[in-house]
Amino acid sequence: MLAVEGLHAHYGRAHILHGVSLTVGRGEVVCLLGRNGAGKSTTMKAIMGLVPPSAGSVRFEGASLAGRPPHAVARAGIGYVPEERRIFADLTVLENLEVGRRPARPQLRPWTPEQLFALFPSLGAMRHRTGGRMSGGEQQMLTIARTLMGNPRLLLLDEPSEGLAPVVVERMAAAIAELKAEGLSILLSEQNLTFAGAVADRACILEVGQVRHEGPMDALLADAPLRARYLSV
Amino acid sequence: MEDLAVQALNGLASASSLFLVASGLTVIFGVSRIVNFAHGSLFMLGAYLAWTLTGLGPLAGLGGLWSFWGAILLAALAVGALGALLEVTVLRRIYGAPELFQLLATFALVLIVQDVALFLWGPDDKFGPRAPLLRGAVEILGLRFPRYELFLIAVGPVVLGLLWLLFHRTRFGILLRAATQDREMVAALGVDQRLLFTGVFFLGATLAGLGGALQLPREAVTLHMDMAVIVEAFVVVVVGGLGSLPGAFLAALLIGELHAFGILVFPRITLVLVFLVMAVVLVLRPYGLLGRAPSGAPPASEVAAPLPAAMPPALRRAALAALALLVALPPFLGDYPLILLADFATFVLFAASLHFIMGPGGLASFGHAAYFGAGAYGAALLFRHFAAPMELGLLAAPFAAGLAGLLFGWFCVRLSGVYSAMLTLAFAQIAWSVAFQWIEVTGGDNGILGLWPSEWARGRLAFFYLSLALCGAAVLLLRRAIHAPFGMALRAQRDSGLRAEAIGIDAFRIRWLGFAFAAAMAGLAGALFAYGKGSVFPSVLGISRSVDALLMVLLGGVQTLNGPIVGAIAYAGLQEQLARVTDYWRLLLGLVILALVLFFPRGLAGAIRRGGSP
Numbered sequence: 001m002l003a004v005e006g007l008h009a010h011y012g013r014a015h016i017l018h019g020v021s022l023t024v025g026r027g028e029v030v031c032l033l034g035r036n037g038a039g040k041s042t043t044m045k046a047i048m049g050l051v052p053p054s055a056g057s058v059r060f061e062g063a064s065l066a067g068r069p070p071h072a073v074a075r076a077g078i079g080y081v082p083e084e085r086r087i088f089a090d091l092t093v094l095e096n097l098e099v100g101r102r103p104a105r106p107q108l109r110p111w112t113p114e115q116l117f118a119l120f121p122s123l124g125a126m127r128h129r130t131g132g133r134m135s136g137g138e139q140q141m142l143t144i145a146r147t148l149m150g151n152p153r154l155l156l157l158d159e160p161s162e163g164l165a166p167v168v169v170e171r172m173a174a175a176i177a178e179l180k181a182e183g184l185s186i187l188l189s190e191q192n193l194t195f196a197g198a199v200a201d202r203a204c205i206l207e208v209g210q211v212r213h214e215g216p217m218d219a220l221l222a223d224a225p226l227r228a229r230y231l232s233v
Numbered sequence: 234m235e236d237l238a239v240q241a242l243n244g245l246a247s248a249s250s251l252f253l254v255a256s257g258l259t260v261i262f263g264v265s266r267i268v269n270f271a272h273g274s275l276f277m278l279g280a281y282l283a284w285t286l287t288g289l290g291p292l293a294g295l296g297g298l299w300s301f302w303g304a305i306l307l308a309a310l311a312v313g314a315l316g317a318l319l320e321v322t323v324l325r326r327i328y329g330a331p332e333l334f335q336l337l338a339t340f341a342l343v344l345i346v347q348d349v350a351l352f353l354w355g356p357d358d359k360f361g362p363r364a365p366l367l368r369g370a371v372e373i374l375g376l377r378f379p380r381y382e383l384f385l386i387a388v389g390p391v392v393l394g395l396l397w398l399l400f401h402r403t404r405f406g407i408l409l410r411a412a413t414q415d416r417e418m419v420a421a422l423g424v425d426q427r428l429l430f431t432g433v434f435f436l437g438a439t440l441a442g443l444g445g446a447l448q449l450p451r452e453a454v455t456l457h458m459d460m461a462v463i464v465e466a467f468v469v470v471v472v473g474g475l476g477s478l479p480g481a482f483l484a485a486l487l488i489g490e491l492h493a494f495g496i497l498v499f500p501r502i503t504l505v506l507v508f509l510v511m512a513v514v515l516v517l518r519p520y521g522l523l524g525r526a527p528s529g530a531p532p533a534s535e536v537a538a539p540l541p542a543a544m545p546p547a548l549r550r551a552a553l554a555a556l557a558l559l560v561a562l563p564p565f566l567g568d569y570p571l572i573l574l575a576d577f578a579t580f581v582l583f584a585a586s587l588h589f590i591m592g593p594g595g596l597a598s599f600g601h602a603a604y605f606g607a608g609a610y611g612a613a614l615l616f617r618h619f620a621a622p623m624e625l626g627l628l629a630a631p632f633a634a635g636l637a638g639l640l641f642g643w644f645c646v647r648l649s650g651v652y653s654a655m656l657t658l659a660f661a662q663i664a665w666s667v668a669f670q671w672i673e674v675t676g677g678d679n680g681i682l683g684l685w686p687s688e689w690a691r692g693r694l695a696f697f698y699l700s701l702a703l704c705g706a707a708v709l710l711l712r713r714a715i716h717a718p719f720g721m722a723l724r725a726q727r728d729s730g731l732r733a734e735a736i737g738i739d740a741f742r743i744r745w746l747g748f749a750f751a752a753a754m755a756g757l758a759g760a761l762f763a764y765g766k767g768s769v770f771p772s773v774l775g776i777s778r779s780v781d782a783l784l785m786v787l788l789g790g791v792q793t794l795n796g797p798i799v800g801a802i803a804y805a806g807l808q809e810q811l812a813r814v815t816d817y818w819r820l821l822l823g824l825v826i827l828a829l830v831l832f833f834p835r836g837l838a839g840a841i842r843r844g845g846s847p
């Protein structure tokens with residue numbers, strides 16, 4: 001479904017991604033792991049076109065996306081949930097969802113605010129509250145819900161569990177499992193291995209802008225030396 | 234009592250049209266982050282178009298109601314379409330360019346529209362028809378109020394209400410509000426920003442056009458409307474808070490009433506009152522009544538330049554040779570070249586002083602002529618009221634300009650980027666209107682005549698040497714200041730305000746003093762210019778003179794110390810030639826600036842470091 005090949009990206013003159021290659025299959029949840037600064041977020045931004053890739057290809061359902069502007073990538077069916085959440089603070093919950101709304105896609109059940117409120121019940125109770133007056137966890141749910149309003153086929157989820165209380169993390173994992181059951185493909189970036197283990201099928205470990213390891217999530221969880229090598233601080 | 238009521242009403246009516254313009258400006262800024270200097274030009278075009286359409290448009294045949302109201306609406310929509318067109322053809326290309334270049338590009342549009350309007354409608358003022366249905370006056374509580382004024386008063390709140398509905402009840406409006414906060418995120422959610430931007434320019438331009446068209450029954454349509462309106466709109470937007478519609482409404486009411494009542498109190502200098510109010514508001518609330526501090530870190534200065542390297546020996550020799558020529562050649566020149574050369578010397582100093590603010594200081598000034606003019610008027614007023622000789626005038630000029638710099642600079646340097654650029658322009662316009670309106674003291678439009686150099690410097694040759702010596706010395710002084718500890722502190726605060734503060738540099742004070750110092754030097758240039766001409770007119774403080782200085786600096790390159798020198802000579806020469814061959818030199822100049830901005834969006838010869846978001 002998504003195939004990234006030899007992706008390079010720069011911030012100004014700093015060369016951050018050195019040829020990242022990865023794939024995400026239909027209905028698959030792939031987790032990007034790696035230490036702080038490894039390039040997980042940058043990989044997602046490069047796929048979205050927010051940081052224009054300087055070399056490499058991004059193919060999504062047969063279409064070539066590298067070099068396209070972000071709105072074109074989003075319209076192709078990739079939904080992006082940024083690490084910093086980037087909620088529109090002056091807009092209400094419903095208005096935030098409205099910004100994300102895109103027309104339905106064939107063969108996919110289109111998301112409505114009501115369905116999203118069923119997925120994230122706490123949002124339903126604050127439809128008219130502005131984004132700036134929500135807690136971090138609520139904002140995290142809203143940012144995912146907002147992206148789902150675009151009816152993406154693939155979701156780029158950047159550290160959804162960051163800064164959330166354990167109960168909220170559990171709720172989040174359940175929501176991701178539900179999305180997966182709906183047939184959505186997900187590329188996830190995570191620091192929290194427990195969380196990643198609970199939702200991901202496959203793991204991709206990044207180090208200084210390159211994929212160093214790729215394999216089933218279970219295998220990684222079972223392999224302590226491997227984890228120690230790439231993930232411990 | 235009756236007077237007061239009528240004035241209050243007038244104020245409310247003015248507030249409505251001010252709000253129309255300011256709301257467009259603020260909406261466009263909110264989404265595109267571009268301060269559209271050409272917004273006043275759109276207002277003016279709205280008025281001219283409405284004049285044409287009511288008179289001889291296709292609607293005139295319909296007669297009565299339609300010919301007027303149809304024309305007003307059509308004019309507004311036409312201006313809106315023009316705004317959208319400008320966005321697609323020009324502004325879209327410069328979203329990623331440094332702020333200063335964006336401002337310059339819209340400035341170029343101002344120049345172009347000026348001459349296009351002159352070409353299409355001629356220099357004479359135009360008077361529009363009365364509004365059908367709203368002729369005459371109604372009587373309320375025994376007072377007669379003109380109907381049209383009452384109608385205008387209602388327009389402001391109605392437009393505010395409609396805008397509120399647009400922004401809260403339509404998808405387009407919600408997207409605009411989202412884009413105001415984070416346009417990249419909006420794009421990442423699949424929204425094509427180009428439509429949004431074109432749409433917002435259409436909306437803003439329509440509001441400006443409507444504002445202009447609605448003025449038709451109230452006042453004459455003139456070629457000066459654009460600048461008058463844009464400055465007031467800037468004041469409104471700055472007072473209300475950039476990006477805030479209710480703020481703009483509130484500020485428009487305040488400024489409108491201030492004008493109306495100011496006429497009763499200080500009939501000649503109402504703008505000074507406006508300025509005082511703006512000053513008070515900005516001291517109490519730096520981001521305006523309902524504005525918010527821009528989120529995130531303040532943008533790094535965009536015209537930053539490293540410490541200029543020493544001149545290569547070859548260049549140094551060439552410069553010395555040029556200087557030697559300047560000293561040796563003039564005795565063999567005629568009067569006209571001598572006059573030109575003396576002018577060039579003052580322009581070089583003028584440009585060098587602006588460069589001092591922009592290069593090492595990292596602040597853009599769109600109103601540097603205020604200080605050039607303050608020097609000129611300082612000398613001229615001493616002459617007119619105290620018969621002061623030239624020597625005293627030249628001595629006093631830097632002080633007069635320096636004081637103006639201290640006063641205005643105190644406000645301008647506490648803000649950055651577009652805020653401070655708008656303020657510098659607003660102050661310059663205020664200075665201009667004082668010179669223009671305070672006829673008893675400044676002679677108004679007739680200027681002050683007979684301001685000749687003292688006997689010994691009256692010859693063209695002697696005056697040229699005097700200009701060369703003084704300007705040369707002042708330029709050297711500016712350079713010394715750049716290399717002195719003061720200049721280093723100035724550059725340090727430009728490059729990183731926080732870090733400079735951390736090592737004990739009082740960034741505000743340094744900027745303030747730098748601003749005032751540059752103003753003083755500009756004042757010397759202005760006084761020399763005035764003595765060279767034998768007179769001063771309000772135009773020495775005018776917008777176009779401020780733009781001249783900016784262009785000189787940008788043309789030469791901000792990063793070099795010699796930039797302003799080369800730029801001043803090249804630009805003054807070019808303008809001299811242009812004005813000689815065509816009446817429409819503004820148009821040509823505007824096109825040249827646009828070409829520069831569009832084809833060198835990152836600056837001339839890499840002069841300007843890349844700034845802003847991509």
Ligand SMILES: Nc1ncnc2c1ncn2[C@@H]1O[C@H](COP(=O)(O)OP(=O)(O)OP(=O)(O)O)[C@@H](O)[C@H]1O
Pocket residue numbers: 011014016034035036037038039040041042043083191
């Ligand atoms: N806007 C930026 N400008 C310059 N460099 C950046 C920028 N954003 C990130 N970087 C650098 O790029 C590298 C990769 O950053 P990235 O955000 O992709 O890491 P990450 O793997 O997501 O880390 P984390 O786990 O902390 O989120 C880091 O070295 C970081 O310093």
Ligand SMILES: [Mg+2]
Pocket residue numbers: 040041042083158159
């Ligand atoms: Mg990250």
